[in-house]
Amino acid sequence: xxxxxxxxxxxxxxxxxxxxxxxxxxxxxxxxxxxxxxxxxxxxxxxxxxxxxxxxxxxxxxxxxxxxxxxxxxxxxxxxxxxxxxxxxxxxxxxxxxxxxxxxxxxxxxxxxxxxxxxxxxxxxxxxxxxxxxxxxxxxxxxxxxxxxxxxxxxxxxxxxxxxxxxxxxxxxxxxxxxxxxxxxxxxxxxxxxxx
Ligand code: NI
Numbered sequence: 483x484x485x486x487x488x489x490x491x492x493x494x495x496x497x498x499x500x501x502x503x504x505x506x507x508x509x510x511x512x513x514x515x516x517x518x519x520x521x522x523x524x525x526x527x528x529x530x531x532x533x534x535x536x537x538x539x540x541x542x543x544x545x546x547x548x549x550x551x552x553x554x555x556x557x558x559x560x561x562x563x564x565x566x567x568x569x570x571x572x573x574x575x576x577x578x579x580x581x582x583x584x585x586x587x588x589x590x591x592x593x594x595x596x597x598x599x600x601x602x603x604x605x606x607x608x609x610x611x612x613x614x615x616x617x618x619x620x621x622x623x624x625x626x627x628x629x630x631x632x633x634x635x636x637x638x639x640x641x642x643x644x645x646x647x648x649x650x651x652x653x654x655x656x657x658x659x660x661x662x663x664x665x666x667x668x669x670x671x672x673x674x675x676x677x678x
Contacts, residue, residue, distance in 0.1 A: 486538075496595055498535070508614055520543070527594050533639030585606060587605060598657050600655050601651070
């Protein structure tokens with residue numbers, strides 16, 4: 483098992499846009515080793531996802547998995563997914579660029595690169611995803627709800643963006659205060675899953 487060191491906020495690697503994986507490298511042993519190590523590192527740290535810049539590798543690769551995660555109780559399982567060179571099209575924006583009520587999901591997000599902090603981020607609750615899988619096969623899917631939030635958080639890492647850049651600053655909280663003061667109902671608010 484290979485556990486990789488995780489870069490924490492302040493390290494420049496987290497603030498540099500990642501480079502696309504060259505077509506010829508997909509499926510090759512070097513990339514496979516990186517992906518395996520990323521999956522093991524994510525699982526060991528109880529993360530819901532991990533992007534390559536978080537392990538000091540400036541490539542457009544991320545891994546996502548949410549299986550009864552103690553950090554995100556009630557967020558529902560997401561099977562292991564490897565996204566190479568992902569492209570996202572967030573859905574639900576109005577013509578004026580705002581995200582109307584019903585099209586968003588607000589979640590208290592955390593990040594393995596921002597230890598001991600949570601903060602509320604509102605994102606589109608539906609996003610079209612295009613990527614390659616680890617063998618190079620095309621992935622095309624529509625992600626909704628928590629899955630859409632997690633994917634956007636991970637792809638943000640590839641674009642040098644952290645959740646703290648998008649969080650409502652007044653909601654930032656240490657994990658201890660989060661457990662004490664943020665009720666279960668506030669932790670995930672999926673507007674599309676609520677009654678009108
Ligand atoms: Ni993160």
